[in-house]
Amino acid sequence: MAPQRILCVAEKPSIAKAVAQHLGGGRFITRNVRGNTFVKNYEFDFSFAQWGNCSVTMTSVSGHLTSLDFADRYKKWQTTPPGQLFEAETVIKIDPERKPIADNIQQQARYAKVLFIWTDCDREGEHIGSEVREQARKGNARITVKRARFSNTERTHVIQAAQNPVELDDRQASAVATRIELDLRIGAAFTRLQTLQLQQLGDLLADKVISYGSCQFPTLGFVVERYFRVKNFKPETFWSIKVTYLKEGVKVNFSWNRVHLFDRAVVTIVFEKCLDARLARVTKVQKKPTSKWRPLPLTTVELQMQGSRFLRMDSKKVMKIAEQLYQKGWISYPRTETDQFSGDFNLRSFIEKQTQDNNWGAYAQGLLDGAFRQPRQGRHNDQAHPPIHPVNYVTSSSLPDDERRVYEFVVRRFLACCSEDAKGEATDIEIEWGEEVFHTHGLLVLARNYLDVYVYDKWESSQQLPHFEVGESFEPTEANMTDGKTTAPGYLTEPELIGLMDANGIGTDATMADHVAMIKDREYVAARPKAGGGRNAVQEFVPTRLGVALVEGYDNVGLDVSVSKPFLRKEIELKMKAICEGRKTRSEVVHESIEEYREVFGRTQRNIGVLKRSVRKYVFDEDVG
DNA sequence: GCAAGGTC
Secondary structure, X not given: OOOEEEEEEEOOHHHHHHHHHHHOOOOOEEEEEOOEEEEEEEEEEEEEOOOEEEEEEEEEOOOOOEEEEEXXXXXXXXXXXXXXXXXXXXXXEEOHHHHHHHHHHHHHHHOOOEEEEEOOOOHHHHHHHHHHHHHHHHHOOOOEEEEOOOOOOOHHHHHHHHHOOEOOOHHHHHHHHHHHHHHHHHHHHHHHHHHHHHHOOOHHHHOOOOOOOOOHHHHHHHHHHHHHHHHOOOOOEEEEEEEEEEEOOEEEEEEEOOOOEOOHHHHHHHHHHHHHHOOEEEEEEEEEEXXXXXXXXXXXXXXXXXXXXXXXXXXXXXXXXXXXXHHOOOEOOOOOOOOOOOOOOOHHHHHHOOOOOOOOHHHHHHHHHHHOOOOOOOOOOOOOOOOEOEOOOOOHHHOOHHHHHHHHHHHHHHHHHOOOXXXXXXXXXXXXXXXXXXXXXXEEEEEOHHHHOOOOOOOOOOOOOOOOOOOOEEOOOEEEEEEEEOOOOOOEEHHHHHHHHHHHOOOXXXXXXXXXXXXXXXXXXXXXXXXXXXXXXXXXEEEOHHHHHHHHHHHOOOOOOOOOOOHHHHHHHHHHHHHHOOOOOXXXXXXXXXXXXXXXXXXXXXXXXXXXXXXHHHOOOOOOO
């Protein structure tokens, strides 16, 4: 009897290849797929515990296979009232460029006994798996469907997954289907409404698409909120007390524990009491070991934040370059939420590859010679990808400048993760003077450890403090009442924005940079180098007149929750979770959410004058009273 | 001409 055929399908070509290499034991045949240059079919034999010795075809899709759109009769903006899009018929389509991939799955399924799905083990992966199943069944209605549960492509882990197939999780797949439907209906309805209405106001907007999306609007909201905080900022004067004492030739500055007060008279009285007391007394001298922690394993969000901070690249660019480095095989998959390495991850083999570098090679060798420490574990794990790390060594000179800098960051970060924390000794001295307490702090860096390779962190010894004894008294050499003003916050920088999006669940690791790019594209915000930051300043975002008008307009339309706030998105996220846990069904959630948004939409439509007035005020400079 | 999420 001929061996059984098993069809394995991964989410992307790189996973298909990695799995094929492990299961095929290095022996497999590679075949091209007609019509697509990225997807390949790998053929090999493997002995499954469940199905015996099988001939396997391992292939992949390239992300989602299908997309959701409205039926053709709703395509015309002029003839479809936007509100109709909440219930308009939708169709699931396979885009022409994905057709060859879908056909390949159908054909391969025809003679296979089992479809074994190897998409990423996250919600989207579960949905992509259901799309693959759909195609496979078109080719073979009776095919058995299984799913591999794996969270990295280490050899033993992959084999373990191959021998322990599980079921596809339909709940997760329908949570994603729900998200897709809601995003389409809500996004399209609001986009058409506001575009058609606001274009009427004048030429400035006549050709513009004024889009709405559950991620792009909250992203814009963060930028506008900060803008108003800057704009409405009123500086306040404060007063403080500074004490200095010259001892053993060192001028020691003591700061007031109350930092500063906004009442001059009170500070004056306090200060006079101190002066009356004349002598200050040392109440605490504490020396204790301190450390600066090595960084966590690298996630996408962190790469984007640190990229804009240290490498002066915007998030979109960092991701593009990381993608190129990944395609060339220099770094691991760059879209990951995971900040913990699994126990069986072979860290040393990747450190080993870096020992040949002129700049950090010696450091890497030092790790192998005993300085190595198991990386800290963060709290995130997407169950699909390991933290970003270098997988192969490439010399700096053979990379274009931008790629070189991102690669260097990934390598240094990785080596830093595998290092010992920096160690130091902190000295804290407190004095009482009159009724007030003042303090000073000293730091002596004893062992730089990870700082030697992670050049982006700064931790320096302070000036050496002289010796103090508890109980000793002295007359301050100098004491002053100082004044100052509170300063306005700056405009939102790119790392701050990415951080806010991450904290509020706006977008995913793979899409955050796209949302930021989108609000720039739509001309809702403009990016510019932060003032005073010099030639290499970090980017900051200032909303355009249109951006301000949209947010302020919606804030005044009379909605319970403004569409520029992250809450509505968070709600969708919670409902998806409820579907995954079986507490709600897809149709319940779609129904609930559509009703809720229909209400928001109706109110916006009835009060569209408020939105228009806001746009006339900001964009057209009209006096709207 | 709309979204957000995968991916090349």
